[in-house]
Amino acid sequence: MALRKNVIGVINFVAMLLSIPIIGTGIWLANEQDNSCVKILQWPVIILGVLILVVALAGFVGAFWRIPWLLVFYLVAMLVLIILLACLVIFIYMVTIRGSGxxxxxxxxxxxxxxxxxxxxxxxxxxxxxxxxxxxxxxxxxxxxxxxxxxxxxxxxxxxxxxxxxxxxxxxxxxxxxxxxxxxxxxxxxxxxxxxxxxxxxxxxxxxxxxxxxxxxxxxANLKIEWRRADIILLITLVALKLVYLMGCYAFRNAKTEEIFRRYQQGYT
Structure with a gap:
């Protein structure tokens, strides 16, 4: 069981690392002259990255300090954030699909x-x-x-x-x-x-x-170029984050199964 919890903790730590390219993308957009004047995309990206970092940190703490409710919070909240990130990726693609010189x-x-x-x-x-x-x-x-x-x-x-x-x-x-x-x-x-x-x-x-x-x-046109670059980074991060989340769900399910089986054995003996 402890080993399973450690695995979940490592997975959540990787999820924390995956928030860095999202936050970094938002900061890069904020530093571009045109985006700094328009102020549309950078803050939603930064806020979403920070939320992913906080939720992954909660899952990390819940795994290593054996706090089940934090792990459940991580699984639910991270799923919501992944859906929001996917919606953002699709939205950026759709609004930048038109327009060329x-x-x-x-x-x-x-x-x-x-x-x-x-x-x-x-x-x-x-x-x-x-x-x-x-x-x-x-x-x-x-x-x-x-x-x-x-x-x-x-x-x-x-x-x-x-x-x-x-x-x-x-x-x-x-x-x-x-x-x-x-x-x-x-x-x-x-x-x-x-x-x-x-x-x-x-x-x-x-x-x-x-x-x-x-x-x-x-x-x-300038925004389109920069947003498309940002969208590629967000898409890659989304795929990686989804894989990490599925691995976390699998590890959490196995950990709960082992715990239930162990309690059953203790009650039987």
Whole structure:
């Protein structure tokens, strides 16, 4: 029986370790410039990771200090958390399944359209109240200013592989026909009616295209890339956590069976 309890304790300790990549994923998202401005996914991930850590710790204590009710709490609570983690993994996949950039002639970077993304993501940036807060946060970053230090010539800039935020927020849409002066300063548009964003572009370095739908689309494209990476980590952790949980259930069931058989033998003798 003691050996079985020790095995359960080791299994719960592994479950504690598996909370680390979940918490780490949330912290990584929180440190990314775009996610730190939007603040949607990182806190649910961090909170879920912390809850898994606490529940696994409870199971670990219950196993080594022979506290049956803590083990039962671990089995029930961990099952709920695994289901929540699975729902989160599926949710991230579903909201990021749509949305990708499209090429423009003679450009290496991609352009982004807001309508290409899922409705749930679009709602996070559509309202003026939400976007004003996000825009103010983005404008304080160096994401656009860095372009002026990296690209002096127009052709070098056109051949650059920009991030979605740089493409959507730091320059006007290509179809407007603006003339390049530097990466964040453009003049003489040819076709201002091609897109509503053509008239929203500003050479004010605090404005640029932060009022553009292309900027919202670029932000969502950036989120999609980072959320997909996070989803892969969460999926791998989910599979490992499920295996550990099933091993814990099996060990706990065997331990209870041995205890019942031992009590039966003692009563018989």
């Amino acid at each position: 499209h090429l423009e002639p003679n450009r290496a970077y991609l352009e982004y359209n807001l309508d290409d993304f899922s409705g749930w993501l679009r709602q996070r940036v559509r309202s003026s109240y939400k976007w004003d807060r996000i825009k103010a946060c983005l404008s304080t970053t160096s994401v656009c200013a860095e372009l002026n230090q990296s690209y002096r010539m127009a052709q070098d800039f056109f051949n650059a592989h920009l991030t979605p935020i740089q493409s959507g927020c730091c320059k006007p849409p290509t179809e407007c026909g603006y003339t390049f002066v530097n990466p964040t300063y453009w003049i003489s548009p040819i076709n201002t009616g091609a897109d509503m964003d053509c008239s929203r572009w500003s050479n004010d370095q605090n404005q640029l295209c932060y009022n553009c739908d292309s900027c919202k689309a670029g932000l969502l």
